[in-house]
Amino acid sequence: MKRAENKVVIVTGGALGIGRETCILLAKEKAKVAVTDILDREGEELVAEIKKSGGIAKYWHLDVSDEQEVKKVYAEVVEEFGKLDATVNNAGIAGVDKPTHELTEDEWDSVMSINVKGVFFCTKHAIPHMQKSGGGSIINLSSIYGIIGAGDIPHYHASKGAVRLMAKNDALIYAKDKIRVNSVHPGFIWTPLVEEFGKDVPDFRENLNKFHPIGHVGEPMDIAYGILYLVSDESKFVTGSELVIDGGYTCK
Numbered sequence: 305m306k307r308a309e310n311k312v313v314i315v316t317g318g319a320l321g322i323g324r325e326t327c328i329l330l331a332k333e334k335a336k337v338a339v340t341d342i343l344d345r346e347g348e349e350l351v352a353e354i355k356k357s358g359g360i361a362k363y364w365h366l367d368v369s370d371e372q373e374v375k376k377v378y379a380e381v382v383e384e385f386g387k388l389d390a391t392v393n394n395a396g397i398a399g400v401d402k403p404t405h406e407l408t409e410d411e412w413d414s415v416m417s418i419n420v421k422g423v424f425f426c427t428k429h430a431i432p433h434m435q436k437s438g439g440g441s442i443i444n445l446s447s448i449y450g451i452i453g454a455g456d457i458p459h460y461h462a463s464k465g466a467v468r469l470m471a472k473n474d475a476l477i478y479a480k481d482k483i484r485v486n487s488v489h490p491g492f493i494w495t496p497l498v499e500e501f502g503k504d505v506p507d508f509r510e511n512l513n514k515f516h517p518i519g520h521v522g523e524p525m526d527i528a529y530g531i532l533y534l535v536s537d538e539s540k541f542v543t544g545s546e547l548v549i550d551g552g553y554t555c556k
Contacts, residue, residue, distance in 0.1 A: 307536045308335035312385040314378065315339060316368050316426060317395030319346035321495030322445065325524035326392060326531050331359030333532060338381040340366035341395070368395045368422030371429075378429040388433040390441040390535045393423045396463075398497055404458045412459045419463035420470075427474060431483065439482030443534045444471045445527075446487040448550050468546065475544030484543035486534050491550025493522040517552030 308330050315330070317323040319341035331337045331354045339354075339361055341347045347363040354361040362384060364377045382388050399415040400407075423444055434440030449457075450464030471487040478485060492498060492512050498521075502508030513520045530549050533539050548554060 305332065306334045307532060307538065308333040311335040311389040311535055312381070312387050313337055313390040313392060313535055314381055314388065314426075314430070315392040315394055316366060316422070317341055318392075319343040319350055321497060322490065322493060322524045322527045323392070323394045324350055325528040326394065327361065328354060328359075329525065329528040329532055330535065331361055332357070333536075335360075335535065336385045337361040338364060338377075338385070340364045340377060342367055366395075368393075368426055369417040371425045374422075374425040375429045378426075378433065382433050387437040388430060388440060389437070390443065391426055391430040392443045392445070392531055392535070393426045393467075394445045395422055396445060398501060399457060399459050401457050401501075407459060415459040415463050419460070420466045423467050423470060427470070427485075431478060431481075434483050435481050440484070441535055441539070442471070442474065442483065442485040443531055444468070444485070444487045446471070446489050446546075448489050448491050448548065448554050450487065450489060451546070451548070452554055471546075472544045479543060484534075484539070486539075486542060486545045486547060488527060488530055488534070489546055489548045489550065489554075490527045491516060491522055491548075491553040493524055493527055495524055515553055516550070517555060520551065522549065522551055 313335045315327050318327045318339040327337050327339050339347050351361045351363045366377045396419045444467045446467045447464040449461045450468040468487045471485045475485040530547050
């Protein structure tokens with residue numbers, strides 16, 4: 305398959321979970337993949353795996369909350385691969401599970417600096433490269449909890465709601481440049497982040513399964529295929545949209 309042939313794609317938070325499966329799938333579909341993360345060992349191992357399978361990939365260390373590092377890495381990716389077609393703004397954290405009145409400023413800021421500011425920095429520094437190459441696709445990883453509430457983790461919900469609206473607004477601003485901006489809203493996907501969140505909760509996965517009309521939580525590859533669609537030219541008429549991939553969770 306060659307659905308992303310000749311596309312140059314940056315994936316933030318690419319070493320694990322949804323990011324990892326997205327990098328593998330994009331490389332399989334013939335994209336040139338810039339794997340970025342703060343998990344250097346896992347990122348380098350992933351690149352080695354992709355190359356062993358015949359794909360094209362390179363790893364960069366990237367803390368998305370550091371604007372100068374974002375600017376530097378995005379420029380280096382373009383220097384390495386010649387252009388930038390898409391950025392998958394996937395890096396994110398959940399934060400501590402406390403009610404709003406118990407959250408500290410530092411706890412709030414730690415989530416916002418990665419989940420919101422990180423998306424802003426990556427979008428900001430992707431756009432000039434996309435403008436030069438005549439267009440592109442920006443994909444913000446939000447969540448079902450960027451659309452609905454759950455009564456927990458207030459700063460996470462706020463951050464994912466922000467990412468959703470950032471995508472819509474940027475879609476309007478940059479449509480004239482043929483830059484499409486969309487958000488992806490996973491339901492519960494069995495990733496290291498979700499597994500860690502529920503490690504001390506009895507029957508956590510079994511109970512999660514019951515929340516989804518389809519009968520089970522999702523897998524990272526379920527989201528990766530949605531991201532592939534938004535990277536590819538198949539979605540050339542799609543911008544400002546919310547791609548919900550949640551096993552029916554938000555239907556209720």
